[in-house]
Amino acid sequence: MLRSSLVSLAVTAATVTGLALDPRATTPYDSTWHPSTYTTAQVQSLLSQKLRCCTALSVVFGSKVSYPNxxxxxxxxxxxxxxxxxxxxxxxxxxxxxxxxxxxAVFVLNVGGKVFPGRCNFAVRSGGHTPFAGAANIEEGVTIDLKNLNSVIVSADRTTVNIGPANRWQNVYSQLDAQGLSTSGGRVATVGAGGLITGGGISFFSPRYGFVCDNVLSFEVVLASGQIVSANATSNPDLWRALRGGSNNFGIVTNFKMRAFAQGEFWGGYIGLAVDSLQTQLQAFEDFTGSPNYDPYASLIYSLVLDPASGTWSVACSIEYTKSNPAVVNPPYFQNFTSLPQTFSTLRVSSLTDKTVELAYSNPIGFRQLFATGTYGNSAKQMLAIYQAGNSTVQSIRNVPGLQWSLSYQPEPTIITSKAVTSGGNSLGLDVSDGNLVNVLLTATWNNTADDARVNAAAKALFSQAGASAKKLGVTNPYLYLNYAAPWQDPIAGYGAANVAALKAASAEYDPSGVFQKQVPGGFKLK
Incomplete structure (x- = not known):
């Protein structure tokens, strides 16, 4: 128990430093206790003996703290x-x-930061899928790897599921598939739950249930003080809303209580299309996204993929139709895509787990990676302009070893953005007044550190040109999907002034000393 761990800290500290034990350390465990019961002065005394951050954690946790090699x-x-x-x-x-x-651990690191400013900095890692350096790791600090917090527990009435933050979605879905259930979550098997949910999250089920964060009924959160609280519609509701898109700025989420729903196998997979009918395809995308009768079971990721060696592009469409029991094969809503000549197809009826594993094949581990993103009004002309910008800007880096370069377009119609209102709200700043939108993701992969600057420069140039085109066409939108943002982008600013102010207010209330702003430098901070 936490109390016994604290007693261990006190005893060890007393042995090493001669620190007198607080009499409360020998009292019975009190379920209302949280780490501030152990005084700052006592932990400072421990740290002042140059046990410092990692050593102080080792004193308390032993082999749970590991070192290089x-x-x-x-x-x-x-x-x-x-x-x-x-x-x-x-x-x-x-x-x-x-x-x-x-x-x-957070309590000890918090106090350590007061004793040694900058020396008890830490990072929080769930799945570790964000690509840029320092997002969920830290140089010369403590990385808290939550990998053991990976439980998946379905409620007795099968309406909710508790998910540990370090779960990869494959683990969540494989357990839910076996029970004929699902929940809103990531579409790539290897992505972690914690980062995806607190960054907003897009799901195959988003047209039915909104962003993934809109489906969190309650967060269990460790605050900067070490106190463990629940954040939901009735308890700490401002923190609940802040965590729905506000990322790692408020505490460490140790459990997500999510809506669960009945779900069986469904139809979907990939189809390949030739780029010579590109304008027809982009118009089909605009019509698909802008339909006044958008089918809530339809999900689409439309990707243009470059072969750097030849300079040629191809198209891969991930299409999923989530209606099940029974599954609907080749539904009419996808006919503008499925009726075109196909270069390949993996369309089939299978489980959600199987679909996310398939998408993970296009996201292999072990390379240098970059995401960058933009959001625009639903326009085939804008999508064509982005493709042309992507083709133009990549020419100067086509000789980069191991280069892969792809553009993915994803619908964000009002059927998705409208769900936040009915589920308690989120921090993303999107609603039906924005109209139907298109999310654009650039994914770049390459081999060598020496090429980092060149790849990033090309990506910046692409989105600069995309922004200019959007302004000309009147389809600009400030929103940037945090989970796709490059380190040189500022997604939280795109949530709008009112939401940014609410996030800052939540930070001031739940983390008044700014631990998660100052001592947790990774990710996108409040500014």
Missing amino acids: STTYDASLLSYWSIQEEEVTPTCVFTPSTKEDVSL
Whole structure:
């Protein structure tokens, strides 16, 4: 229990430093207790003996803290999706087993930050799929790897599911598939739950249930003080809303209570299309996204993929129709795509797990990676302009070893953005007044550090040209999907002034000393 861990800290500190034990350390466990019961002065005394951050955690947690050249430490680094994150070397990796472990560790690091400013900085890692360096890892600090917080527990009435933050979606879905259930979550099997949900989250089920964050009924959160609280519609509702899109700025989420719903196998997969009918395809996308009768079971990811060696492009459409029991094969809503000549097809009826594993094949681990994103009004002309900008800007880097370069268009129609209102609200700043939108994702992959600057420059040039085109066509929108944003983008600013103010207010209330702004530098911070 947390109390016994604290007693262990006190006893060890007393042995090492001669620190007198607080009499409360020997009293029975009190379920209302949280780490502030142990005084700041006592932990400061421990840290002032130069045990410092990682050593202080080792005193409390023993082998749950690992160091370079150990099996646990090395395995943690090697499991990041991108090479950029793998190359970051924390002083130590802390691997908690329980929410109480997280609570006490945050308390110790918080106090350590007061004693040694900048020396108790830390990162929080769930799945580790964000590509840029330092997003969920930290140089010369503590990385809290939540990998053991990966439970999946369905309620007795089958209407909710509790999900640990370090779950990859494959683990969640494989357990739910077996029970004829599902929940809104990621579309790539290897993505982690924690980052995706707190960044907003797009799901195959978004037309039915909104963004993934709109389906969180309650967050279990460790605050900067170490206190563990629930955030939901009736308890800490401002924190609940802030965590729906506000990322890692308020605390460490140790559990998500999500809506669950009946779901069986459904039809979908990939089809390949020739780029010579591109304008027809882009018009089909505009019609699909802008339909006044958008089919709530329809999900689409339309991707243009470059072959750098030849300079030629191809098209891969991930289309999913989530109606099940029974599944509907080749529904009419996709006919403008499925009726075109196809270069390949994987369309089939299968499980959600199977569909997300298929998408994961296009996201292999072990490369240098970049995401960058934009949001625009639903316009085939704008999508064509973005493709032309992507083709133009990539020419200067086609000789980059290992280069892969793709543009993905995803519908964000009002049927999705309208769901936030009925589910308690989120922080994303989107609603039906924005009209039907298109999310654009650039994915770039390459081999060598030496080419980082060139690839990033090409990506910046692409979105600069896309922004100019959008302004000319009158289809600009400030929203940037946080989970796709490049480190040089500012997605939280795109949520709008009112939402940014609400996020800052929540930060001031629940983290008044700014631990998650100052000591957790990774990710996108409030500005």
